[in-house]
Amino acid sequence: MQDILIVGAGVSGLTAGYHLSQKGMRVTVIEKEQSVGGLARSFYYGDFVFDVGPHRFHTDDADVLRFIKMILGKDVRVIPRESGVWFAGRYHDWPLRFSTVFKLPPAMSLRTARDLISKRARVGISFEDYILNMYGKTLYEEFFEIYTRKFLKHDPATIHSDWAKAGIDRAVIDRRVKMNTLFGVIKRAILPIPVATEFIYPARGGIDIFSKRMAEEIEKNGGRVLLGSSVSGIRAGKKEIEEVTCDTGEAFRPDLLIWTAPINILCQLMDIEEPALKYLSALLYNVMIEGEPPLGYQWCYYGQEEIVFNRISIPLNFSPATAPEGKTGINLEVTCMEGDRVWNDPGKLLDKVKEDMVKVGLVHGPGAILDVRVEKIINVYPIYELDYLSPVTRILNHLSYMHNILLLGRTGTFWYNNMDHSIRAGMDCAEDVIRSERGGLRAMYKRHDFFNS
Numbered sequence: 001m002q003d004i005l006i007v008g009a010g011v012s013g014l015t016a017g018y019h020l021s022q023k024g025m026r027v028t029v030i031e032k033e034q035s036v037g038g039l040a041r042s043f044y045y046g047d048f049v050f051d052v053g054p055h056r057f058h059t060d061d062a063d064v065l066r067f068i069k070m071i072l073g074k075d076v077r078v079i080p081r082e083s084g085v086w087f088a089g090r091y092h093d094w095p096l097r098f099s100t101v102f103k104l105p106p107a108m109s110l111r112t113a114r115d116l117i118s119k120r121a122r123v124g125i126s127f128e129d130y131i132l133n134m135y136g137k138t139l140y141e142e143f144f145e146i147y148t149r150k151f152l153k154h155d156p157a158t159i160h161s162d163w164a165k166a167g168i169d170r171a172v173i174d175r176r177v178k179m180n181t182l183f184g185v186i187k188r189a190i191l192p193i194p195v196a197t198e199f200i201y202p203a204r205g206g207i208d209i210f211s212k213r214m215a216e217e218i219e220k221n222g223g224r225v226l227l228g229s230s231v232s233g234i235r236a237g238k239k240e241i242e243e244v245t246c247d248t249g250e251a252f253r254p255d256l257l258i259w260t261a262p263i264n265i266l267c268q269l270m271d272i273e274e275p276a277l278k279y280l281s282a283l284l285y286n287v288m289i290e291g292e293p294p295l296g297y298q299w300c301y302y303g304q305e306e307i308v309f310n311r312i313s314i315p316l317n318f319s320p321a322t323a324p325e326g327k328t329g330i331n332l333e334v335t336c337m338e339g340d341r342v343w344n345d346p347g348k349l350l351d352k353v354k355e356d357m358v359k360v361g362l363v364h365g366p367g368a369i370l371d372v373r374v375e376k377i378i379n380v381y382p383i384y385e386l387d388y389l390s391p392v393t394r395i396l397n398h399l400s401y402m403h404n405i406l407l408l409g410r411t412g413t414f415w416y417n418n419m420d421h422s423i424r425a426g427m428d429c430a431e432d433v434i435r436s437e438r439g440g441l442r443a444m445y446k447r448h449d450f451f452n453s
């Protein structure tokens with residue numbers, strides 16, 4: 001039997017812990033927050049439930065789907081996707097429909113149509129190159145460029161095209177729809193193939209129910225899930241991790257360390273040269289209002305600079321179990337960098353948040369707002385700068401001499417991913433560990449598929 005220490009009780013760490021504890025391994029999970037779920041955790045204020053932005057399960061992977069359904073049991077709720085974008089002063093469905101082009105101001109519609117006809121391929125690896133090739137100049141300049149600057153706080157020309165592939169293609173979500181190009185939008189309008197995208201959401205509580213159930217199972221299998229425990233020290237020899245210490249004073253000497261917390265924290269703790277890897281953080285304004293949801297969308301994007309939030313989501317449109325009768329929660333996301341002006345003083349934006357909610361029709365007036373709770377979420381998005389793969393590769397090379405450490409998950413491998421990817425990675429990681437047990441924990445490697453994505 002092996003002693004496995006997992007840092008981080010997000011979906012990747014818990015999935016790995018669940019499978020390893022099922023096989024009789026001694027699993028300890030350390031989590032710095034007071035609750036499990038990581039980025040897929042939830043906030044409960046009385047009968048209101050909020051997630052970290054919109055969170056729902058969607059996967060093409062049959063094993064992952066089976067696992068999600070098994071963990072949620074009878075609490076599986078299947079919902080059709082309804083999402084939108086606020087653009088040119090009105091709401092449009094997202095992914096864009098052909099009819100969207102005709103709802104744009106006429107000059108913009110014409111320019112958009114002309115882009116399609118005169119499209120010329122650009123060579124390059126940046127986000128800007130990718131979007132110009134996919135959507136054309138007009139939509140790039142009118143929407144994607146502004147949205148990306150606002151969201152990422154970076155010039156799209158300095159961001160790697162992997163960000164677009166992961167982010168926009170994922171916002172489109174259902175690969176069968178093939179709406180992620182202007183040509184795709186038009187093709188679909190001419191040859192419409194009805195595709196209904198469905199999501200899974202827990203029938204009770206928030207998205208964190210999935211993680212809570214896995215944590216319960218790990219404990220039933222004899223494992224431990226330690227909340228409010230942050231890793232504060234790592235002692236490493238030439239070839240192995242010898243000891244891991246927590247801010248609670250507890251120390252561990254694991255046979256294997258599975259690391260799912262941010263990769264730059266690992267570097268600091270192991271004295272690996274600080275890599276130039278940055279994560280974007282976010283503030284969540286969880287607003288509780290009187291009355292029914294103002295929109296039928298589960299989530300909606302706001303690209304305009306003058307609107308302070310990037311995206312909103314309405315938990316009630318995921319599940320009726322997320323708000324008390326006659327009331328609605330609206331979650332508004334504002335991205336920022338840890339330690340910047342916005343991060344340090346979120347209260348300063350509150351009036352502007354309320355004002356913009358009125359501007360885009362989310363509330364009739366500030367009087368409809370019952371309460372607002374602000375949550376600070378750190379290390380939310382890895383920022384894929386043009387050269388982001390070089391520092392990641394350097395870190396992996398450095399760690400490749402260690403035989404008992406594995407990196408896993410979104411922040412642990414600097415991977416702009418979704419829950420299903422983290423679940424798959426957790427399952428694969430557990431399988432590799434179980435397989436390698438027969439021959440001891442040698443030749444452990446950092447399994448990750450983002451180089452192929």
Ligand SMILES: Cc1cc2nc3c(=O)[nH]c(=O)nc-3n(C[C@H](O)[C@H](O)[C@H](O)COP(=O)(O)OP(=O)(O)OC[C@H]3O[C@@H](n4cnc5c(N)ncnc54)[C@H](O)[C@@H]3O)c2cc1C
Nearest residue numbers: 008010011012032038039053055056231261409410418419
């Ligand atoms: C706004 C938003 C919306 C999203 N929507 C969806 C969606 O609809 N569908 C979907 O599938 N995915 C969605 N995702 C992505 C999804 O949240 C992630 O893919 C997934 O939660 C990542 O899980 P993880 O375990 O890999 O990483 P994380 O959740 O980042 O887990 C890492 C854990 O390590 C902990 N940790 C950090 N430092 C320490 C330390 N020093 N000591 C101990 N613990 C530490 C953290 O607290 C965290 O719990 C969304 C993400 C965001 C941000």
